Amino acid sequence: MDLLRFITAGSVDDGKSTLIGRLLYDSKSILADQLEAIERASKSRDDGEIDLALLTDGLRSEREQGITIDVAYRYFQTPVRKFIIVDAPGHIQYTRNMVTGASNCQLAIVLVDARHGVAEQTRRHSLIASLLGIPHIVVAINKMDLVDYSQDVFSDICIHYAELAQKLNVKHVTYIPMSALNGDNVVDRSESMPWYEGQTLLEHLETVEIADDVNLTQGRFPVQYVIRPQTPELHDYRGYAGKITSGQFRKGDAITVFPSGETSTIDAIEIAETHLDEAATPMSVVLHLATDVDISRGDLIVRSDSQPxxxxxxxxxxxxxxxxxxxxxxxxxxxxxxxxxxxxxxxxxxxxxxxxxxxxxxxxxxxxxxxxxxxxxxxxxxxxxxxxxxxxxxxxxxxxxxxxxxxxxxxxxxxx
Amino acid sequence: MKLDYLDQLESEAIHIMREVAGQFERPALLFSGGKDSITLVHLALKAFRPGKFPFPLVHIDTGHNFQEALDYRDAMAERIGEKLIVRYVEDTIREKKLKEPTGRNATRNGLQTFTLLDTIEEFEFDACIGGARRDEEKARAKERVFSVRDEFGSWDPKRQRPELWNLYNGRIHKGENVRVFPISNWTELDVWNYIRREKIQLPSIYFSHDRELLIRDGKLMATAGGVIKPEADDQLVTRRVRFRTVGDISCTAASESMADTLDAVIDEIQATRISERGETRMDDQLSEAAMEDRKKGGYF
Incomplete structure (x- = not known):
């Protein structure tokens, strides 16, 4: 089973929290006591309806103000995939929190209110997603129930967004019409929009191809720590501990160390004292080199065939x-x-x-x-x-x- | 090559531990003998062997721990040959004349923070690695992997540092320290699946066994060690139970269970409709923001 990290940015008004709540609720990822807790909290509100947004706003000041201030992380899984939801604020004054959240994501859900179409914050969130290099964008055209589930409204927004996406260099854009409030096309297929033949949001999240997004060509290994036991049996042991942040390394590969420019070859690759012939991103390993090279934390080991x-x-x-x-x-x-x-x-x-x-x-x-x-x-x-x-x-x-x-x-x- | 999600989580955690080793002068790993900190020790073995750990194991002992967890703690430190430092809440209470909570559901859980801060000062620890997970509780869901605390150990949720990609910034001023959470992104189920995959031994109380308990406020509380004093209306029973989390005896409830193997425990967790802390922790149920408030006060 693999892992997908995705970000949703927005505020309560955009239906972001309702969307996350819906995704967790309909995929049966909310546990009974958590649901009871938000039912309890919802009762103190005016309308008395269960407020799925309460699931996501964790800090006292967020609940008081009804806004998301900082990034929160939510976890759920289906039989197909494990998901990390990065739940980020959408207001312009919290742009830095959204950037923090977006930095590790493979997919971004950009919420569009069907009544308003592509708005200022749609543009801002899309820009951040593209700037942070998120390869997959889902344009969630939400609140379709408020525009009579109109296909024309949906199509207009798609055309409008496609123009914007062109300027941003986003690789993959998917459009899904939905009503998070009523559960249309989030987990379950909408009966009100028979004209939509695409996937529901969850189907898309479960099947979107992410293996291709991994950079396997540029072998990069920032050295974090040098392991030197200095015991009698392991007197000469000198292993460079780090994480392969992109590409792959094989035993025998020629490598170059930056910034010194010194070269060597890989003598051994270890993970937890087991030897491997090859290793790829994102594995944390220990590298041994064939020759004595002066290497310490901060140095970058790269495969010599792809120089940075x-x-x-x-x-x-x-x-x-x-x-x-x-x-x-x-x-x-x-x-x-x-x-x-x-x-x-x-x-x-x-x-x-x-x-x-x-x-x-x-x-x-x-x-x-x-x-x-x-x-x-x-x-x-x-x-x-x-x-x-x-x-x-x-x-x-x-x-x-x-x-x-x-x-x-x-x-x-x-x-x- | 496609890595399984457990491999990805493992690699992320090892990377975080090595960042601690690379960025700090006097780190420590908080180890209680519970499953999350046992997982941390296993990850540290993967991160640093055949070298020694660049940090000692530290336990803040409330004096209300399960003997099984303490025995496990000592045996583990012995087996892996790493240094274990234990500091006692009992000593802090005596030396600082702290007032212990009294009454029916009294717990020393809150007093731990005093001993922890004293221990950090005593050894000048600049980073403490802990086994907290973001899925446990909604204030934790907001905390960074490198969580900077001031000299009082306080967490200020409004002033968290941005944390981007896998670049962790551990620069601090003297007196400040950083709490580091390598398994932030793991869920309860991930931890159990990992324990099964890696064949990690756990203290026996995680598996079903017969035990004397008393029923209080609908929860099954252990009578072991005389920590919880039975009162007139408490009903004493013997039940087949296991512990889903292992914290202080005073605030950790048992669950009725027949699960005596890892497979059975995992099946049970997958089927449950109640969250880990909701089922077992009395200390989170004080108020909507109980954890947030304790963290602001220096709690882990």
Whole structure:
């Protein structure tokens, strides 16, 4: 059985929580005591109906305000697949939380209210999904019950969204008309929309092909830790512990170490003291090399037949996540893989209006939740791949040196 | 090559443990002898052998633990040859003159936090690895894998650091510490399936056995160790039970069960309609935000 991580972004008004509640409820993933707890909580509300949204809003302040503030994770499984739902807020002021949630997802559900069609937040959520390189988008055209289950409304929204998707470079888009409130096309097929012949949401989640999204061509292994027992029996044992973040490695493969550029070959691959002939992403393994090479945490071992970029001046898309402004000349710590180095801001090439996609030039500083194309100069060269081809080795974070907080998400584009 | 979901979860957890080893100077692994922390130790063996663990095992003993779990804890530390540090809530109560909760359903669960914070200070631990899972409870569903706590151990849900891809930021100021949850993304069922797959031994109380209990507020509470004092209206019974979670005797209820093998336990969990903490933990049922409030106070 495999694993699919997907994100739903939105607020209570969009029907996001109702949709998740429906998915869990109809797939029988809500347990009796959890249901009782929300029944109890629902009774204190005016309408007295079971509020499936209460299942997802975990913090006191979220329940008080009826909004989602931070990302929550939900788990369910069917006989076919195991799912991790990344339940993210949709308001513009929580863009950074959505970016956090989206970073590990393979699929995004973008909710569209059938009455309003493609709206500002549809555009914003789609932009974030595409920027974070999520390969599959499901456009959930919800509240079809409020437009008389009209096929024309559905088709118009599909055409409208397809225009937007073209600008965003999203690989796979699927459109599903539904009513989360009534359960149409979420888990069970809708009887009110016989004209729709596609899959229900759950059918789609269970069958969408995700194996092809894995990057198996660029062997990348950021070294996390060196295992050296230094006991009499294991005197010469020196294993490099890490996770294969993309590609695969075989015994005998020629490898290059970055940033040093030294080369060697793989002598052995171990997982829990068992030897393997080959290993692929996302396995955590221990590598042994044929020759003595100076390697420590922060180094990147790659297969020599696919070299990464290595540069001190890099271009990247940035989501700024701090309340202190991001300005030219500011210094941060940049982390890519297990490698950290200081960097300074060279340039803000342009800011992106998250609702209209318009590029704004001449911007002097970025504020919390802004997206922009930036140029950074690093103290030491960093080794990476363009995010568009490799999410694992093209994603980086910025850390504030004084507060130690993670303040920015970088999708590296290339050398500047 | 397609990895099974358990392989993916395992790899993710090993990666997180190695990040702790790589980023911190004085980490610790909190080990209670319960199934989740036993799983953590198994993952640590996979992450660091043939080397030694880069951290000791630490147990905060409330004095209200099941003897079976304590015996298991000591035997495990002995077998794998790793250092075990035990600190006692009893000592903290005496030294700090803490007032112990009294009354019918009194538990030391909350006092654990004092001993934990003292132990963190004593050894200057900068990271504590724990076996909490996001599926357990709705406040936990919101917590990061690397959860930064201030010097009082407090969790501030509104000021969580962004956590992107598999890049974990463990940079902290002196006095702060990080709670790290490598099995955040595992469910109860995942843990059991993994234990079965890896043939991990568990303390006997996870499997059905005959036991003396008393029925209180509809829950079956163990009389072992005299932790819970029977009162006049408590009914003493002997039942065939097992424990779905193993916490303090004072706040962990038993479930009637005939499941005496891993297969039978897993079948039972798959069929159940009640959540793990809902069935067994008295401490979460205090209020809608019981866990959130305890975490803000420094609880794991």
């Amino acid at each position: 970029l290595s540069s001190q001046t890099v271009e990247a898309m940035l989501c700024w996540m701090d309340s202190k402004e991001f300005k030219v000349g500011n210094k941060y710590v940049l982390q890519v893989g297990t490698f950290r180095t200081r960097c300074s801001v060279r340039e803000i090439a342009y800011q992106v209006n998250v609702n209209t996609y318009e590029q704004i030039e001449g911007v002097e500083q970025l504020r919390l939740n802004d997206l922009a194309k930036v140029v950074l100069r690093t103290a030491q060269p960093i080794s990476f791949d363009p995010y568009a081809t490799n999410r694992a080795s093209g994603g980086a974070i910025l850390i504030d040196e004084t507060s130690n907080v993670t303040v920015g998400a970088l999708m590296l584009v290339g050398e500047a």
